[in-house]
Amino acid sequence: MNFQFNKNRKLNLLAATLFVLSLGACNTGSQPKAESLPDSTKIVSLNGAISEVLAGIGLDKNIVGTDVTSNYPENLKSKPKVGHNRNINAEGILALQPNLIIAAKKDITPAISAQFKAAGVKLLLLDQEFSADGTKKIIHTLADSLHLQAKGDSLAKILDTDLAAVKPVTKKTKVLFIYARGAGTMMVGGTGTQVETAIKLAGGQNAVTEFADYKPLTAEALVKANPDVILLFDSGLQSLGGIPGVVKIQGVKETNAGKNKRIISMDGELLGSFGPRLGIAIQELATKLN
Incomplete structure (x- = not known):
C-alpha cells in the first residue's frame, strides 16, 4: 500500500511541474520557476476542506473566492462567496476572473466543467474520501499538484500528531x-x-x-x-x-x-x-x- 501511495505521489509530482508551468504560461507569457505557484495565480476554492489545505500550505493569499463552506481560517470569511459547492453557478465563479478552480470531483458536473474549460480556466478536481487516510490523501495530492509537497508533508504530520492525541471513548457509547x-x-x-x-x-x-x-x-x-x-x-x-x-x-x-x-x-x-x-x-x- 505504501509503495502504491509513493508511486502515485511521484506521478503527482511529475504532473505538478507541467501543471504549474502551464499556469505560469497562461498568466505571464513566460516560463516561471517550477518550485512554487506563480504569485499571479488567482484561485477559487469550492470546498471547505480544500480551502483549509490551501491556507495551510500558504496559498490563502491567492484565493479570490470560495464556496460558503469555506470559513476557516478566519481570513477566508472575508473572501467573496460563490454559493454552495452542491449548487455551483459557473458565471458567478468566472466573474472573479480566476485562472485556477479547485473542487471535489463529486461536486462538479460535466456541464459545469465544460463551461470552465471553454473559458480557458484550469480546473483541478480531487477525490474526497471522508476518513483519516482520505484527509491525508487530499493534503498530499493538492500540495503535490501545486508543487508544494514539503508544506503538504508538514501539514500531514500535524494532522497525524493531532490524531495520535485523541483519547477515544473506552466505554461502549x-x-x-x-x-x-x-x-x-x-x-x-x-x-x-x-x-x-x-x-x-x-x-x-x-x-x-x-x-x-x-x-x-x-x-x-x-x-x-x-x-x-x-x-x-x-x-x-x-x-x-x-x-x-x-x-x-x-x-x-x-x-x-x-x-x-x-x-x-x-x-x-x-x-x-x-x-x-x-x-x-x-x-x-x-x-x-x-
Missing part, C-alpha cells in the same frame, strides 16, 4: 446524530456518513445501523435506537432551542440520552469537513463523549 434546521427539519444519520466516521474515530458507535445516509427523524426510530448520547451541530441545536428544545422532541425522554440529558453539539464545519483540523475535531468529540 451509542451516539445518535440528528441533523436539524428547526423542529420542521430533522434527519437521523445512518451508516456511511461523515459524522458516523467521526463518531467511530472518537471510539463511539453509531446508534443507527438499519439504513444508510439520512432519513427523517421519527419517535419510533429514536426509541428503538436508544442512544446514550445525542449529537447535533451547534447550528442545529440552536435551531431547536438548545438542550431544553431537544428534550421536548417526541421520543427523546424515553432514550438513555434523554433521561441523562446527554446532548452535545459541535461546529458543523469542523466536524464534517474532514480537513486538516480533523484530529482537533475528533479530540473534541471524544472529550465530549467521555
